[in-house]
Amino acid sequence: MTVDSGPLLRLPRILIGSAALFLSLSSPVFFAAPCVAAGSSDTLKIGVLAPLSGPYAAGGTSFAQAATLAVEQANAEGGVSGQRVTIVVGDTQGRVDVAKTEALRLVSREKVSALVGAYLSEETVGVMEVAAAERMVLIVPVAATAEITDKVRQEYDRYRYVFRVGYSLPQWAERIAAFLSDRNVARYAFVGAGIRWNLELGETLERIAAPRGITPVYTAFYSPGNPAFDTVAVAAAAASPDIVILADPGRNSVSFLKRLRETAPTLPALSIGGALGDARLAASVPLSAPVYVQAAAWRGVSPAATAYVELYEHRYGAPPVGYSDTLPYDAVTVLVAAWRKAGSVESAVVVPVLERGAFPGVAGTYRFDAAHQALWGSGPGALQGTFLRWERGGARIVFPSPPTVH
């Protein structure tokens, strides 16, 4: 018997149409989340922009959770001049256009007094334009591209409302280079998702690490949507680096690290971008070689950090990853502290306060330079961040040396 494949052959046209429909319908609009909270007239609203859906939904959710926690903490301390603070969350879905639209919605419809976000550099650069046009304070927690602070430096009058609490790319690269030097690394492989901050960080790290005698032997970026893990893992191992730097803030981190462990079980890895700060993920990766994670703060670094971790864990049932949650928490904390110091939420009053003040947070005390960049580094008064190593039973801080516990 032969089978007439005619009916089957007619299917591709339907298939292609359906696949196109699937792609468009599964795009952000379908996943748009409603705002988390709406304040009344006696509350101050902070607009939080984070990807609650899409490939960075995990980081975005932690982002929003941490912002919520910071606001709860602020209200427990009396709010701002007796007024309660609430957040309204806009789901950016990891897309520039959606991030800008959501920022506009938060400003025009939700009447927020300031913005915190976004998550990716691409999104944040778009949101900066909204903040500049609306003359509204924007605190940037995690987006690292140099373009953010470059714009503030070059067009101060337009972008003076933008402040970044997270590390800039040169600061980030400097911290990584210091860690690599501490571990006696001479050759590294730099791999990760092909997104903007990764591409820029790879180049910046190469430039900053070179004077220390540390050079890249392999650099590759994979597509976040359908990553070629196998090839990158094999090629990275074949280049015989001392360590693989894995730059990926998303779900692909753990998948890649598993591939790397299968290919080269004794090759150390450093995860940046926060994903592998999740203890549940780290527990599933073989520790046949060190797995290091960079974080803005970690339990044990300071009393404030330990208190924050315990608070977060108590509230959400799992400890923070130390990056995509800790920095947004500090962003909201810094903003509320500035409002309190200024006695106002008016941008014209708050901006000078942010420029001149010092604001304690979980990662340390935040001060901003002329480009409105928080000071991270190894100098006095700078925020240092931390590097930890996963071990059976938990993480151990390895750099900078942990404070002695008395």
Added chain:
Amino acid sequence: MAPPLLQVLLDGLFAGAAYALMAAGMALILGVVKVVNLSHGAFFTLGAYVAYALAERGIGSPIAAAPLAAGIAFAFGVFLGKSFVNPVRSHPFALTVGTLAFALLFEQAAQIVWGPHPLSIGAQAPWIGPGGLVLRRWGVIAFLSSAALLGGLKWVLSARPGLPLRLIAEDEEIACSLGMDVETIRYLTFGGACAMAAAAGALLSPSGAVTPTMGRAPLLLSLVVVIVAGMDSVAAIFLLSIGLGILGNACAWFLSPQWSYVALLAAVCLLLSARPAGIVALAGRRD
């Protein structure tokens, strides 16, 4: 360590086997139920979450999770097939959108139940083959499972038990006139295909992260495979899947990792534009 290129091509073979595992069920649904089932990836995800739930309870073997995942997915699939697919079948576009809606519903439900954060099952060490070749366990499992599954499917379709399926795929009216219960066969087939997807999800779960949207990429790749190969040549599905896996990895190696997926889809587009009837017709095996 084995020569890197050899390792990359071997990994491509494993990746292709994973595509085949998904494509097998997709082909069945397309051929017999004649539905573009955009919820197929959701069943893959369901299987992975079942494996994760078992791993949390100390049963870490994905091989143990696969039958349970398949059973749950079969029940869901039969329910979906009976309550939605069969009644709406005369409106193909509405049906396709409906399966998409189910997929999105499942993703949201998974996010509510397990959260948006990626989860992960401990991966076992790979086997080391001749010359230091790394044989990833999940890859070997995917290869053997897809070969067995597609081999079994080929046997069923070519033997007497597969006659109703072939007949329904060819002409439902004749099947009805011969006294076959077409409706029942359709929803049982739908359930069986969903079970295959869930088993694939469970078997491959240790290879990466378990997330609510993890089924999307395999769904699209399996669609591509089935478009090109068609349902009536099981061997073509297997070989094409393997070929695409190897091609994707080869492109990543020789061009750039970011270009592998693009190159893979471009190759499929070229193939389809040259041979719209697909590779089976190319080989002269279509009637």
